[in-house]
Amino acid sequence: MRILVVEDEVRLAANIASALREGPGFAVDCAEDGETGLMLARNQCYDLIILDLMLPKIDGLGVLKAIRAHKDQTPLLILTARGEVFSKITLLNAGADDYLSKPFDLGELLARTKALIRRGKGVAHPTLSAGDLEVNTLEQTVHKGGEAITLSPMEYRILEYLMHRPRVIVSKEELLEHLYDYNWEHHSNVIEVHVSNLRRKIGGSDDGSAIETLRGRGYRLLNGRQGR
Numbered sequence: 366m367r368i369l370v371v372e373d374e375v376r377l378a379a380n381i382a383s384a385l386r387e388g389p390g391f392a393v394d395c396a397e398d399g400e401t402g403l404m405l406a407r408n409q410c411y412d413l414i415i416l417d418l419m420l421p422k423i424d425g426l427g428v429l430k431a432i433r434a435h436k437d438q439t440p441l442l443i444l445t446a447r448g449e450v451f452s453k454i455t456l457l458n459a460g461a462d463d464y465l466s467k468p469f470d471l472g473e474l475l476a477r478t479k480a481l482i483r484r485g486k487g488v489a490h491p492t493l494s495a496g497d498l499e500v501n502t503l504e505q506t507v508h509k510g511g512e513a514i515t516l517s518p519m520e521y522r523i524l525e526y527l528m529h530r531p532r533v534i535v536s537k538e539e540l541l542e543h544l545y546d547y548n549w550e551h552h553s554n555v556i557e558v559h560v561s562n563l564r565r566k567i568g569g570s571d572d573g574s575a576i577e578t579l580r581g582r583g584y585r586l587l588n589g590r591q592g593r
Contacts, residue, residue, distance in 0.1 A: 366389070366391045366392070366412040366413070366482055366522070366525075366526065366543060366544075367391065367392040367393075367394070367409075367410065367411050367412055367542065367543045367544065367545070367546065368385055368391050368392070368393050368394070368411060368412065368413045368414070368415060368478070369393075369394050369395075369396065369402065369405055369406060369409070369411045369413075369414045369415070370382055370385075370393060370394070370395045370396070370415045371395075371396045371398075371399065371401075371402030371414065371415065371416045371417055371420065371425070371428065372395070372396075372397070372415070372417040372420075372444065373397050373398060373417060373419075373420050373421055374417070375397065378395050378397070379395075380471065381393075381415065381471070381474065382395055384471045384474070384475060385475070385478065388475050389475065389478070389479060389505070390505070390518045390521065390522055391412075391478075392543070392544055392545050392546040393546055394409065394411075394546045397421075398420055398421045398422040398423070399420040399421065399422050399423030399424055399425065399427060399428045400422040400423050401422075402414075402416065402420070402423075402428055403423060403428050403431055403432070406428070406432050406437065406439070407432075407435065407437075409542070410539070410542040410543055411439050412439070412440070412482050412485065412486075412543060413439065413440045413441070413442065413478060413481055413482050413485070414432070414439055414440070414441045414442070415442050415444060415474075415478070416428060416429060416441060416442070416443055416444065417443075417444045417445075418443055418444065418445040418446070418452075418456075419445075419446065425443060425444075425445075426455070426456065426459060429441060429443070429456070429459050429460055429461060430459050430460070432460070433459065433460035438485075439485070440462045440481040440482060440484065440485040441460065441461050441462050441463075442461070442462065442463045442464065442465060442474075442477060442478065442481055443456050443461045443463070443464040443465070444464075444465055444467060444469070445464055445465075445466055445467065446466065446467040462481055462484070462485075463477055463481060465477060479491070479502065479503065483502070486529045486530070488529060491503040493525070493528040493529065494528075495528060495531060495586055495587065496587075497509055497510045497511075498567055500524060500525055500528050502525060505521060505525075507521065507524065507567070509567055509568070514566055514567060515566075516563065516566060517559075517562070519544070519559050520559055520562055520563045520566070522544050523540060523544065523556070523559055523560060523563055524563055524567070524586075526540065526543060526544065527576065527584065527585075527586040528586060530586070531586055531587075532585060532586070532587060533585065534579055534582050534583050534584070534585045535583050535584050535585065536582065536583035537556045537557070537583060537584075539583070540556050540583075540584075541555075541556060560576060560578075560584060563576065564576050575587060
């Protein structure tokens with residue numbers, strides 16, 4: 366998953382980005398002002414936007430309204446030091462999905478982040494499954510037929526993304542956009558290598574849990590569904 370953090374407190378932004386990369390293994394882009402954040406939101410693909418309310422150039426509320434005005438429904442978490450009730454009501458009415466008051470615990474931020482991403486993809490439960498393949502997105506564990514499978518961080522991220530989009534053809538370009546930040550030099554053969562290794566590890570069977578390759582179009586995970 367790929368997240369945009371718009372926060373002008375450089376140290377806080379770095380701490381959030383580090384927690385998101387080292388914990389869930391998300392790709393993270395950062396912007397220090399509302400203008401840059403809005404530009405990135407309009408030109409890149411994100412699974413979640415974390416947006417500070419007090420920003421230079423364009424404040425968080427302005428960025429939020431501009432994003433929603435373009436019919437962009439990317440899940441959006443507001444960070445605010447304001448405690449007034451009317452501020453929270455204004456944010457929710459403007460299209461924010463959630464808010465977190467400063468100072469906050471990074472563990473709570475991660476939990477809310479994961480929940481918003483699941484909700485944005487229409488998945489209420491943290492466990493995803495395809496045939497006898499099961500992924501726990503909270504613990505980041507993978508089991509097939511009850512047996513644990515060890516994946517590299519990128520293999521896991523690809524599998525989780527495909528599990529969130531069962532039976533949907535996902536192109537290499539889409540995987541690159543959602544799994545790497547904008548500093549990465551995009552090479553589609555990197556995805557091919559990871560998918561090949563992933564397919565070898567999870568195998569395939571008559572229950573349709575294999576990853577299907579559609580030449581010139583992308584990949585599709587068959588028989589996926591959200592967990593119990």
